[in-house]
Amino acid sequence: MHPLPVKLYRAEQVKELDRIAIQDCGIPGYVLMSRAGHEVFQCARYGWPEARSVAVFCGSGNNAGDGYIAARLAVEAGLKVAVYTLSAPEKLGGDALTAYHQYREVNGTVIPFQADQAIDADVIIDALLGSGLDRPVTGLYAQAIDIINKHKASVVAVDIPTGLNPDTGTVMGCAVETDCTVTFIGLKQGLFTGFAADYCGKISYSSLEVPDDVFEKVPSAARRIVKKPLPRRSRCAHKGNYGHVLIIGGERGYSGAVRLAGEAALRTGAGLASLATRSEHSGILNSSRAELMCHGIETAGQLTGLLEKATVIAAGPGLGQSDWAKELFSAAIKSRKPLVIDADGLNLLANSSVKKTDWILTPHPGEAARLLKCSTAKIQQDRFSAVSALQAKYGGIAVLKGAGTLIASDDETAVSATGNPGMASGGMGDVLSGVIAGLLAQGFSLKDAAEQGVYIHGEAADLAAEKNGERGLLASDLMPFLRQLMNK
Structure with missing residues (x-):
């Protein structure tokens, strides 16, 4: 993980940073996804070193792809892992589908989520919905959020807690309450104000090795305040x-x-x-x-x-x-x-x-x-x-x-x-x-x-x-x- 940057972005701006990194800089999308999944796994592994079991909740987008990569790494590390999916993984597209297949290749367990099932986990990874959420969370996803929030396990969110608006920090119906949020490429401004304080836990950041000049191509929406040094006072002051x-x-x-x-x-x-x-x-x-x-x-x-x-x-x-x-x-x-x-x-x-x-x-x-x-x-x-x-x-x-x-x-x-x-x-x-x-x-x-x-x-x-x-x-x-x- 890296120190938190000063610049903050809206979700659409982060999407543009991601596009520039892939199309202009030639970084394959799967490479970025792999780096993101690795950072999430590292957060779970070193944040809770005594954990022996991991449950990963996956939805239908690239956020799920990050989750499948973290799940594969957890299996390879000898942990007990189960992925609870809220969308048929075979319907995933592009890099997320590749991540799913690689998880299955290490005999990873995939379980269709049901609201009444027992979840055995020391750590839960929230890879349900990413920063593209534009409406209140309902139905099966809301049920999954309720299960996660009531569970005694520590929770790590992939990029942003599911249900939290990345631009405003407001809760879209309901949201996952996390112990740590691992966010990537550009810091989302909604993570730092309003209701976000009750949902994000500790915020960890990784640029995913995106070159610095990429960030110069997209103006930030806001910035974090950092403390400035105070000027020295003159000995002759009054x-x-x-x-x-x-x-x-x-x-x-x-x-x-x-x-x-x-x-x-x-x-x-x-x-x-x-x-x-x-x-x-x-x-x-x-x-x-x-x-x-x-x-x-x-x-x-x-x-x-x-x-x-x-x-x-x-x-x-x-x-x-x-x-x-x-x-x-x-x-x-x-x-x-x-x-x-x-x-x-x-x-x-x-x-x-x-x-x-x-x-x-x-x-x-x-x-x-x-x-x-x-x-x-x-x-x-x-x-x-x-x-x-x-x-x-x-x-x-x-x-x-x-x-x-x-x-x-x-x-x-x-x-x-x-x-x-x-x-x-x-x-x-x-x-x-x-x-x-x-x-x-x-x-x-x-x-x-x-x-x-x-x-x-x-x-x-x-x-x-x-x-x-x-x-x-x-x-x-x-x-x-x-x-x-x-x-x-």
Whole structure:
């Protein structure tokens, strides 16, 4: 297996890469299939070295061919192997038929799948359907998926878990839940966002030795975010060199939101952080974090001086939707300063038609649905399309939070693989706003601040969960890890 590439592709683009490799580079299709089957077998063999029995579920296409090759290799390695077929193997075409015959030549067992049969296996290989799936899985295939998901065996998927949409990561009716997905040639973008996180397990990749120049002939659809090294700080630096973040929010009862955002900005390296909040909060908000400068603000006029001093503004954490909130939010977006908009700032924005080039919007799927005037379910059906629509409608940078957070600029979409289910708790979004604002204040571009902020935020949560577990993870638990990561 190889390190995961940065480039991500849609299924049709991977099909084109495959075509170029075969037709233009002269690599026989069966050679690619053999390499794919070998990689799947290696994953099963070395991932579960104690396994003695393997069940391979094969459908009717080239995905099945990969499965038959893996099955043959398992027989030759002395394992007990059975292929459960959901389509008459004699009807396979081309390379897949050749793979089937070679499996039969080593006396491989083929059993027509029946929903009530017992499956004896330590490892199951899912070679049912590949990335060409374009409709919900039903009938015998759905029954096979149910059997696989209920079995105690470890599961390896060939190229993509059956039932998962390769472009969106949505489940097409039902899908195989795997421990490992071995994917080939081009990484499918749907493996990295949305519901895919619950189905793909560990993602392993092989280029199948396709030459590098092939990948230059097909533009990628998106890319994975990788962490960038931070610039070294000058020994003569002072706080003014690293920007002043102004957090606007904290309606009555929600003071914690601005407190979290402010500290996150400082822990990320901002030179100064000010909170503009309700007057009754200003006297107590910095009692546990004295470095925060807290200001009681009741009118937009009182905000003027703070806006002038700010390098970047984060508007929305705990802001609410009262007249006070609307007045302060309006002043913020008229300030001509770079902005990070979150939480109720997004809800207020949904009632306007403002479009700007110098802001970062950070909605979760529910907020994105309000911004695009659609349902949350529609957002989740195609997160890539949704984040692109957000960016097109509102400008700047759009961040669609969730498993596999997406970041869209005017020229590309990126996805972050950091983060974990422990982040499903109050205040995480406020911390992200502070992290992104802190990076902006230090001179990061809007795109880099959004992408690196999302990545570091998730990485901090991963470190916190690694230490004490996901359940019960609090937003404030990320603070020491943010500082640690910013100093690596």
